[in-house]
Amino acid sequence: MKTLFRGFLLVGLSVALILPASAQVTKDYTKLVNPFIGTGGHGHTYPGAVMPFGMVQLSPDTRYDGWDGCSGYYYTDTVVYGFSHTHLSGTGIPDYCDILFMPTVGEAKFKREDYESGFKKKNESATPGYYKTLLDKYNIGVELTATTRVGVHRYTYPPSAKDGNVIIDLQDRDEVLDSWIEVVSNHEIRGYRRSKSWADDQSVYFYAKFSKPFRTYGIASDDQLQGGKTKVQGKNVKMFIRFDNPGEVITKVGISSVSAEGALKNLDSEVPGFDFNKVQKDAKVAWNKELSKIEVSGGSPSAEKAHDKQVTFYTALYHCMLAPNVYNDVDGQYRGMDQKIHTAKGFNYYTVFSLWDTYRAEDPLFNLIDRKRTQDFVRSFLAMYEQGGLLPIWPLASNETFCMVGNHSIPVIVDAYAKGIRGFDAEEALRAMKSAVNRNQFGLESYRKTGAVQSDDEAESVSKTLEYAIDDWCIAQMSKMMNKPNDYKEFIQRAQYWKNVYNSENGFMQARTNGTWYTPFDPTEVNSNYTEGNSWQYSFLVPQDVEGLISRIGGKANFEHKLDELFTTNSKLTGNQQPDVTGLIGQYAHGDEPSHHMAYLYNYTDAPYKTQYYVNKILNEQYSPNPDGLSGNEDCGQMSAWYVISSLGIYNTMPGQQQFQIGMPLFGKAIIHLENGKEFTVLNLNADISNSNIYIEGMKLNNAAYNKIYLDYNTVYNGGKLKVTTGKVPNRVYDKALIKPTSKITDDIIVANPYIIAPSKTFKKPFNAIIKCGDKGAKIYYTLDGTMPTINSKLYTAPIPVIKKTTIKAIAIRNGKSSFVNEGTFIKIRGDIKLTLVNPYLPNYADKGNETLINGIRGKTDWRLGNWQGYQGVDLVAILDFGSVKPINKISLGTLQDSNVWIVFPQYVQYWVSDDGKDYKLLSTVKTKVDVKDLTVQTQEFTADLNTHTRYVKVIAKQYGPLPDWHPFKGSPSYIFADEITVE
Known part of the structure; x- marks a missing residue:
C-alpha cells in the first residue's frame, strides 16, 4: 500500500497546474532532477x-x-x-x-x-x-x-x-x-x-x-x-x-x-x-x-515507471541548461578570442559551445523555449568572429579548440534567423559564415576545388564533406531569406556535394581517393575516413536533401529497406576502436550524434510507424534514471536534448527547415510554455493506459483532424494542441495516407563527379580503367595527356588500357552542366625488388600490402591519410630481395613522429646485407636525430651509404619502446610508422 500511495501522490504532483515560466512557479521541479x-x-x-x-x-x-x-x-x-x-x-x-x-x-x-x-x-x-x-x-x-x-x-x-x-x-x-x-x-x-x-x-x-x-x-x-x-x-x-x-x-x-x-x-x-x-x-x-518551461505528466500506467520517466525527462532538461556558460562579469567585461578584454553591451557573452553535437537538437530546442538566450549565443558567435577572425567551431574559455568537423555555429545562426530571432547583425552574420567556409583549413580547399574532401588531402573526408554540405545549405537559406540570389546559387550547389561521396553501386557514403573509391571498403569499418563512426552511421547524413538521397537509393521502398538494415543488421563494428560509437541498435549508434536524426527518416517513406517504433525504443532503452542512464557522452546537452524534444513527440531533423517531424509522444500530457506567452500542448492519453501504445492511429490539431506527419514551426510557436491517438498495432493504410515532410534541393542541380574503377593506385601488371558516373544519362569525357577535359575531349565509350604511369582526368556532363574534374594517377611499381615483412603491420593503421613500402608513394605528415604502415610491440623487419647480386649505393627508410599520439621515431635503423639470404652482415646503423620530447609532427629519413654489392638487404627499425614518464600515457607501447624504402 505504501508503494501504491506513493505512486498516486507522484502522479498527482505531476499534473499540478503550471503557470507560464514568467509567472511564479508553484511546483518544485528540482525534486524530479537527479544530477547523478x-x-x-x-x-x-x-x-x-x-x-x-x-x-x-x-x-x-x-x-x-x-x-x-x-x-x-x-x-x-x-x-x-x-x-x-x-x-x-x-x-x-x-x-x-x-x-x-x-x-x-x-x-x-x-x-x-x-x-x-x-x-x-x-x-x-x-x-x-x-x-x-x-x-x-x-x-x-x-x-x-x-x-x-x-x-x-x-x-x-x-x-x-x-x-x-x-x-x-x-x-x-x-x-x-x-x-x-x-x-x-x-x-x-x-x-x-x-x-x-x-x-x-x-x-x-x-x-x-x-x-x-x-x-x-x-x-x-x-x-x-x-x-x-x-x-x-x-x-x-x-x-x-x-x-x-x-x-x-x-x-x-x-x-x-x-x-x-x-x-x-x-x-x-x-x-x-x-x-x-x-x-x-x-x-x-x-x-x-x-x-517549468516544459510541463510533462503521466507516461505509463505504472506510477513508478511514470515517475522514472519524469525524472529522466527533467534531468535531461536540466542537463540541457548546464552549457553554454556565461563568460562575462557582472559589468559585461570578458576575455575575448584575441585574449584581450572586451565588454558585452546588451547581451551576455557565452563560452563552451559543443556545436557539432548541439546544432542537431539542443539549439532547435532553445529556439522554442529560450529565444532570448539563443540571441545572445549568436551575438557571442559574432563577437568571436570580430575578435578571432572566425566563427566558433568548439570554443572553450575563449580558446578555439577546432574540435570535431564542420562549421556548426552556421546552422545555429540560420535556424535562429529562420525562426524569427533577428536581434543581431544579419549582414555581418552572412559575411562571417561565408568567410568560415571559404578559408583553407580542414579540407575546405579540397572540398571547393573538387566538390568533395578527398581522402588523399584530409582525414575524415567523408564526414567533412557531408557536414560542410549541411553548412552550405544553411548559408544558401540565409542568402535566400536576405534576398542574395548569387550567394544562394553558389551555396545551394555546394549543399549537393554529398552526391560526390555517395557510391551508387553500393548505396553507401564512401571516401574518394586518387579519382576512385577508397578500398577495401566495409561499411562497418571505423577508420580515418569518418569522424567517430563508419559508413553506416554517415550514409544517411543528408538532412538538407533527404528526398535527393531517397532518389539516389532508388525510391521510398529501397530507402525504407536501407533504414531497416541499419537498425536490424547483426553486423558488428570493425576497424579502429572508437569509444564514442555506443548505444548501438544494429549499426545505428545513439551514443554519437550523427545518428540522432535517423529514426525520423521513416517519415519520408510510407512507413512512419517505424519512426514511432524506433523513437519509442530509443527513449525507453537508451535512457534511464540511473548513473549510467546515458548511452554516450552527454556532450554539453545534446544527448539530453534529443530525449527532451523527442519525448514531446517532435524533432527538427534539419536546422533552418521549418518542419518538426512527429515521432512518438512519451507522456500523457506535455505543455511547452513559450516565451511569447502561448502554450503548445501534446496529448497522448493512451500512453498512460499501456506502455504498448506506441503507434499513432489518428491526430487532431486544435480539435480538427490532422493528416500530416510533421508540424510547421509556426504551428507550434503560435500555440495550440496536438492530440494523438495511439495503439499497439501500426495502421499501414493510415500511414501511407499521411502527408509527408519535404526536404529536397530543386534549384541548380549539380552533376555528380565521375569515378574511376581500378585495382589500386599502383600496379605491376597492365589493367583496364573503367569510368562511371552516378548520374544516369551523363556523358563522360577524359584526357590522358595532363590537360583539363572538356566537352571537346575524348568521349568515354570503353575501358582505358593502363600499361605505364598514367594520369586520367575525366568530367561528366548532363544537360549542358559539367561535374568537377576527377583525376587519378596510376603508378607502375618497379618489378626488380621483392619485399618480405618478418613482423606483421597493424591492419588498422596501414596502407595495406607489403609493397606499400616500395610503391613510390610517400606518406604525408598526417598519418590518417594513409600510406604509412604501423607497428606496435615489434620492430619493423623488412627483407629486400633484388633477384641477384647487384650494386647498392644508398638506402633509406622514411618514418614519422607524432609523439602526442604515441608515434615515435625508431631508436635506430640497421641495414644488414647477405648474398644467400641466410648469413647477414651489419653494414650500417643510423640513429634518430630527433628526441621523443619534440612534439612537432615531422618525418625523418634514416639514410645509409652502403656502397656494396649484394642480393638481400635486411632493414631493422628498432622500436622506441614504452612511452616516457612525462607522457600522459607513460608506459604504453609506442608505434613505428614507416614509409617508403628507397634504394639507389
Whole structure:
C-alpha cells in the first residue's frame, strides 16, 4: 500500500497546474532532477552546484585520469580530491576543474594524495544548485551551492576540532602556465591560474571571502612553504588557511576571466553576505523557473515507471541548461578570442559551445523555449568572429579548440534567423559564415576545388564533406531569406556535394581517393575516413536533401529497406576502436550524434510507424534514471536534448527547415510554455493506459483532424494542441495516407563527379580503367595527356588500357552542366625488388600490402591519410630481395613522429646485407636525430651509404619502446610508422 500511495501522490504532483515560466512557479521541479544521471557509464557529467548556464560549476573532483575522468567526477569513485569551481558537462576531452578548495583538519598538507579523503555514497546527495557530502577522513560535512559567477561552500567541522584548514590548490590537474595567490586580509584571499589543456590558454581569476577570520596561513611554491610571504607566484602554488574552533565556515568564491577585481565585483554583486541557505534557495527558484518551461505528466500506467520517466525527462532538461556558460562579469567585461578584454553591451557573452553535437537538437530546442538566450549565443558567435577572425567551431574559455568537423555555429545562426530571432547583425552574420567556409583549413580547399574532401588531402573526408554540405545549405537559406540570389546559387550547389561521396553501386557514403573509391571498403569499418563512426552511421547524413538521397537509393521502398538494415543488421563494428560509437541498435549508434536524426527518416517513406517504433525504443532503452542512464557522452546537452524534444513527440531533423517531424509522444500530457506567452500542448492519453501504445492511429490539431506527419514551426510557436491517438498495432493504410515532410534541393542541380574503377593506385601488371558516373544519362569525357577535359575531349565509350604511369582526368556532363574534374594517377611499381615483412603491420593503421613500402608513394605528415604502415610491440623487419647480386649505393627508410599520439621515431635503423639470404652482415646503423620530447609532427629519413654489392638487404627499425614518464600515457607501447624504402 505504501508503494501504491506513493505512486498516486507522484502522479498527482505531476499534473499540478503550471503557470507560464514568467509567472511564479508553484511546483518544485528540482525534486524530479537527479544530477547523478550520466556520472556513470560514459556520460561524463558532474553532480555539483551550478545555476542555469552558470559561469561557476562547483563540484567534487574524484577522477582526472582516463576517458571517464573528463568531467573530474565518476560515480563509483570513493575518494574526493577537493571541490573546484569549473567543470565540463559530458565532453569527451578533459579540461577545467580550476581553483580547488579542500577542507581538512590536522597538519596542512599540499600533495593531493595527502589531503584527499574517502567518502560514502550514502552521505552524498545533490539537487539542482546544491551538493552535499561527508569527508570520512576528517569528519567534515561539505555543502556547495552557487550563483551564476560565485561558488559558495559550507564546511561543518567536527565539534572536537580545535582548528581547521582550507587547502587551496592551483596546481591540480592540467598544465599550469602561471599562477599566484595573495592574502588580502584575514578574511580574504585572491589569486590567478593560467593553464593549458584542451584550451591552450585559459585564465581564471578568483576572489574568496570567509565568514570568519583565519588565524594563520601559509603559501607554498613547489610544495615548500614560503615563510611570511603574502603573495607567491609560480607554476605550483598552493595555500592553506587555518581557523581556531572552526565549527561552521562559509566560503564564497567569485571567479572571472578578466581580473581579480572582476572576480571581486562578481562576488560582492551576487553574494553580498554569507547566507548559504538564501543562495541555495535562490538557486532552486532559478532552476524551477527554467524547468517549468516544459510541463510533462503521466507516461505509463505504472506510477513508478511514470515517475522514472519524469525524472529522466527533467534531468535531461536540466542537463540541457548546464552549457553554454556565461563568460562575462557582472559589468559585461570578458576575455575575448584575441585574449584581450572586451565588454558585452546588451547581451551576455557565452563560452563552451559543443556545436557539432548541439546544432542537431539542443539549439532547435532553445529556439522554442529560450529565444532570448539563443540571441545572445549568436551575438557571442559574432563577437568571436570580430575578435578571432572566425566563427566558433568548439570554443572553450575563449580558446578555439577546432574540435570535431564542420562549421556548426552556421546552422545555429540560420535556424535562429529562420525562426524569427533577428536581434543581431544579419549582414555581418552572412559575411562571417561565408568567410568560415571559404578559408583553407580542414579540407575546405579540397572540398571547393573538387566538390568533395578527398581522402588523399584530409582525414575524415567523408564526414567533412557531408557536414560542410549541411553548412552550405544553411548559408544558401540565409542568402535566400536576405534576398542574395548569387550567394544562394553558389551555396545551394555546394549543399549537393554529398552526391560526390555517395557510391551508387553500393548505396553507401564512401571516401574518394586518387579519382576512385577508397578500398577495401566495409561499411562497418571505423577508420580515418569518418569522424567517430563508419559508413553506416554517415550514409544517411543528408538532412538538407533527404528526398535527393531517397532518389539516389532508388525510391521510398529501397530507402525504407536501407533504414531497416541499419537498425536490424547483426553486423558488428570493425576497424579502429572508437569509444564514442555506443548505444548501438544494429549499426545505428545513439551514443554519437550523427545518428540522432535517423529514426525520423521513416517519415519520408510510407512507413512512419517505424519512426514511432524506433523513437519509442530509443527513449525507453537508451535512457534511464540511473548513473549510467546515458548511452554516450552527454556532450554539453545534446544527448539530453534529443530525449527532451523527442519525448514531446517532435524533432527538427534539419536546422533552418521549418518542419518538426512527429515521432512518438512519451507522456500523457506535455505543455511547452513559450516565451511569447502561448502554450503548445501534446496529448497522448493512451500512453498512460499501456506502455504498448506506441503507434499513432489518428491526430487532431486544435480539435480538427490532422493528416500530416510533421508540424510547421509556426504551428507550434503560435500555440495550440496536438492530440494523438495511439495503439499497439501500426495502421499501414493510415500511414501511407499521411502527408509527408519535404526536404529536397530543386534549384541548380549539380552533376555528380565521375569515378574511376581500378585495382589500386599502383600496379605491376597492365589493367583496364573503367569510368562511371552516378548520374544516369551523363556523358563522360577524359584526357590522358595532363590537360583539363572538356566537352571537346575524348568521349568515354570503353575501358582505358593502363600499361605505364598514367594520369586520367575525366568530367561528366548532363544537360549542358559539367561535374568537377576527377583525376587519378596510376603508378607502375618497379618489378626488380621483392619485399618480405618478418613482423606483421597493424591492419588498422596501414596502407595495406607489403609493397606499400616500395610503391613510390610517400606518406604525408598526417598519418590518417594513409600510406604509412604501423607497428606496435615489434620492430619493423623488412627483407629486400633484388633477384641477384647487384650494386647498392644508398638506402633509406622514411618514418614519422607524432609523439602526442604515441608515434615515435625508431631508436635506430640497421641495414644488414647477405648474398644467400641466410648469413647477414651489419653494414650500417643510423640513429634518430630527433628526441621523443619534440612534439612537432615531422618525418625523418634514416639514410645509409652502403656502397656494396649484394642480393638481400635486411632493414631493422628498432622500436622506441614504452612511452616516457612525462607522457600522459607513460608506459604504453609506442608505434613505428614507416614509409617508403628507397634504394639507389
